[in-house]
Amino acid sequence: MDCRLIFALLAAALFTGCSSSKTEDKTGRLNIVVTTGMIEDAVKNVVGDSVQVTALMGPGVDPHLYKATQGDLKKLTQADLIFYNGLHLEGKMGEVLEKLGRVKPVIAVAEGIDNSLLRIVPEFNDSADPHIWFDVSLWKEAVKTILSGITELDGKNNGYYNANAENYLVQLDSLHRWVKSQILTIPEQQRTLITAHDAFGYFGEAYHIDVRGLQGISTLSEYGLRDVSDLVNYITKNKIKAVFVETSVSEKAINAVVQGCRDKGFEVQIGGNLYSDAMGESNTPEGTYLGMVRTNVNTIVNALK
């Protein structure tokens, strides 16, 4: 979309935004708009059906490259509350979110996480790795930030939201323990996770698996022949059984690695599709955060064991 058009729309939205209060829908429900499916799922686990929740980015959508459409701007300006990931995950939406933040609550779900728990990445301008949902214990902090954002806006339903969140946090605790135990079943010398882009850093740290990506933290970064050959050397030397593709990233990069290994006489398998920066279709197990994590872990364990 033309930049001038975005600013004209935003200016109009901000102007009307100042004069309106909560824009409850016909049933009187609050209207929350979020960026990713992971955040949508977390919010829904806190609010149940009592609030309207809309995600801008669906299955297979890459948040690093995503630009707000005209329809998105309309949804964002009509929202009572906006949640986004933050830490520059939504790299192309920063300005839009910042402007909206002047007239309504716009909350980064990552903002409550203690800085010492974030991975600082030199190749990502010394910024923190935004892929916090890969460590379930960090994602719990995001859920707590979501809970406090909602209760601040809608304090009268505080008890309901608190009970829902508490219940969900217990499920996340048990998921965290399950992932740990599953990764431990992979023989130690095979405990390397190779993917197209560097999304799994927190996963590696939390669950003790070595992680290597061909592209950097953001899919915006390019990979070169040198990166491919380094990874090919690593795989052939360590006889890594499988590499993984990601549902929101082109397969081209990882296919170059597989071909490179083949040229050196080593067959590395594609271990399967991992949900990295977007969840699966709604109404499938991978369409929820809990299901997405379980599916990824099963895929990783089955291919590397």
Ligand SMILES: [Zn+2]
């Ligand atoms: Zn990513």
